[in-house]
Amino acid sequence: MKAFYFTLVTTFLVGFITGSYIYFVTEDTLPDFFAGTDVPDFEIIGDAYGGCQMLGACPSFMIQDDGTYVHLLPQRGGSPTRTEERLSSGERGDIRALLRETDLARIEASSFTGTCPIAFDGLAYRYEIYVGETRYRLDTCRHDVKGDLFEYLTHYFEQP
Numbered sequence: 001m002k003a004f005y006f007t008l009v010t011t012f013l014v015g016f017i018t019g020s021y022i023y024f025v026t027e028d029t030l031p032d033f034f035a036g037t038d039v040p041d042f043e044i045i046g047d048a049y050g051g052c053q054m055l056g057a058c059p060s061f062m063i064q065d066d067g068t069y070v071h072l073l074p075q076r077g078g079s080p081t082r083t084e085e086r087l088s089s090g091e092r093g094d095i096r097a098l099l100r101e102t103d104l105a106r107i108e109a110s111s112f113t114g115t116c117p118i119a120f121d122g123l124a125y126r127y128e129i130y131v132g133e134t135r136y137r138l139d140t141c142r143h144d145v146k147g148d149l150f151e152y153l154t155h156y157f158e159q160p
Contacts, residue, residue: 041065042099045128048157050118061156067092071156098149104129104136107143116141125154 044063052058056076063069067087074080087095118124118141127138127150138145 041130041132042095043130044095044153046153046157047126048123049126050123051121052123054121059157063087063095063156065092065096069156094152095149098152099129099131102147102149104131104134104138107138107145107147108136110144112140112142112144123157125150125157127153 042063042065045060046062047060048058050058057074059071059073061069061071067089069085069087071083071085072080073083116122116124124139124141126140127136127145129136129138140150
């Protein structure tokens with residue numbers, strides 16, 4: 001009788017482990033292990049400006065904590081191209097970790113020193129970042145926005 005229970009429990013465990021493995025390998029996203037951490041809900045809105053304005057094609061994006069990602073690319077003389085995607089839990093986790101590590105209040109109080117890229121038809125970026133109830137307005141030509149968070153966010157300006 002002990003052998004029967006041992007076989008029953010072992011079969012259940014092997015089935016459970018195999019099923020879990022197959023689920024995590026075949027699913028598009030992983031569970032959001034960062035939910036409920038010390039970073040509350042967030043929303044990030046990014047707008048490019050500068051040299052792209054002459055072409056009428058300055059991209060913008062919005063990322064929400066649930067993984068919603070919207071990218072807008074204006075078209076001269078036409079309606080903008082709108083792309084909507086869902087970020088993976090890994091990407092959302094990366095953003096949460098970077099938000100946790102970045103002192104947004106300090107950056108918002110800082111001042112940019114140097115020459116803004118738009119002086120030479122380059123691109124600059126404006127960010128509106130909501131973390132919980134707090135809103136931060138940051139501009140790469142007005143604030144010292146050096147850091148991993150902003151380097152990470154710049155690739156979201158590219159059309160997916």
